[in-house]
Amino acid sequence: MKPALRNGATDGPALSADGLGKHFGERVAFEGVSFEIPYGEVFGFLGPNGAGKTTTVRTLGTLITPTSGSATVAGIPLTPENGIEIRRRIAIMPETPGVYERLSVLENLECFAELYEVTDPKARIESALRAVNLGERARDPCGALSKGLRQRVALARALLGDPEILFLDEPTAGLDPVASRDVHELIAGLGRRGVTIFLTTHRLEEAERLCDRVAILNTSLRTIGRPAELRDALFAKALTVRTVAPLAEPGSVFGGLPGVDGWRRDDGGAYVVAVSDAEVAAPAIARALVGADADVLSIGESRHSLEDVYLELIDEDREMGRR
Ligand SMILES: Nc1ncnc2c1ncn2[C@@H]1O[C@H](COP(=O)(O)OP(=O)(O)OP(=O)(O)O)[C@@H](O)[C@H]1O
Numbered sequence: 001m002k003p004a005l006r007n008g009a010t011d012g013p014a015l016s017a018d019g020l021g022k023h024f025g026e027r028v029a030f031e032g033v034s035f036e037i038p039y040g041e042v043f044g045f046l047g048p049n050g051a052g053k054t055t056t057v058r059t060l061g062t063l064i065t066p067t068s069g070s071a072t073v074a075g076i077p078l079t080p081e082n083g084i085e086i087r088r089r090i091a092i093m094p095e096t097p098g099v100y101e102r103l104s105v106l107e108n109l110e111c112f113a114e115l116y117e118v119t120d121p122k123a124r125i126e127s128a129l130r131a132v133n134l135g136e137r138a139r140d141p142c143g144a145l146s147k148g149l150r151q152r153v154a155l156a157r158a159l160l161g162d163p164e165i166l167f168l169d170e171p172t173a174g175l176d177p178v179a180s181r182d183v184h185e186l187i188a189g190l191g192r193r194g195v196t197i198f199l200t201t202h203r204l205e206e207a208e209r210l211c212d213r214v215a216i217l218n219t220s221l222r223t224i225g226r227p228a229e230l231r232d233a234l235f236a237k238a239l240t241v242r243t244v245a246p247l248a249e250p251g252s253v254f255g256g257l258p259g260v261d262g263w264r265r266d267d268g269g270a271y272v273v274a275v276s277d278a279e280v281a282a283p284a285i286a287r288a289l290v291g292a293d294a295d296v297l298s299i300g301e302s303r304h305s306l307e308d309v310y311l312e313l314i315d316e317d318r319e320m321g322r323r
């Protein structure tokens, strides 16, 4: 269990949106977006290029004002008057984080700590540097850092104010697998400490690994839920059966078994058996295969990934000409 409440937060949601939207002139960036995110959740915000993710982050982060709907951030209604109060409780790591190239890591953080009017800046800077594991490079000029290290400086900058809610806009874009893993561990660690995280990403395996729930946005919200729920809602359950040799009469093996709704052979020669209840179907299939003298290699559950869910929904949008 995560420590759900920090910094005296109330028991309402950390973030809520109700019919939220933003358009720029004729162009709709996003519209009709509604959700509630409890404190302590790591929430993934997915969607293709131009879907409105960054604009949503900028709106919730008080950088731009919505053109429709309403929202609360850290329990505070999102209005221009409340901007300062909200910004005190949140931090945003933008898509292209800015650092002063000629200043060292430490000088950058000192500069931003002053700008954010952080109380006890020395301790906060130390703690942020420790969190992103940059202590050893603190004296290096930012201009001399690799992309991954700069990303960590940007994360340290976002952590200076000890935010209740952290918006991360594609924090691992362009990072190599090792640097990405470091950032993932950092995010997971912040999540465990109870920081609410709103994470946009194009890396679906990242969302699957890190996020309690995800939303898929394509100008409007397409779906929202736990990755496993989304998979179950969108795809029928299936078992994959592999045998050493093709079955002589697959129809008579799979036909009429309890919990089995149908079957087909996939391109790799495995049998994909649609089932209503895997716990009933799997033992029945095993018995039927043995009864048919088949040499079984494996019977396993077909796993759909979050990527399958994403592609299914976004392809559907394309076919419907929604975008
Ligand atoms: N300041 C602006 N003025 C006009 N249009 C804008 C502005 N900011 C964003 N848009 C438009 O709003 C839409 C959503 O953009 P946004 O940057 O939010 O997408 P995104 O989901 O973050 O995409 P990406 O994955 O490429 O980062 C796009 O069509 C974009 O061109």
Ligand SMILES: [Mg+2]
Residues within 6 Å of the ligand: 053, 054, 055, 095, 169
């Ligand atoms: Mg973006």
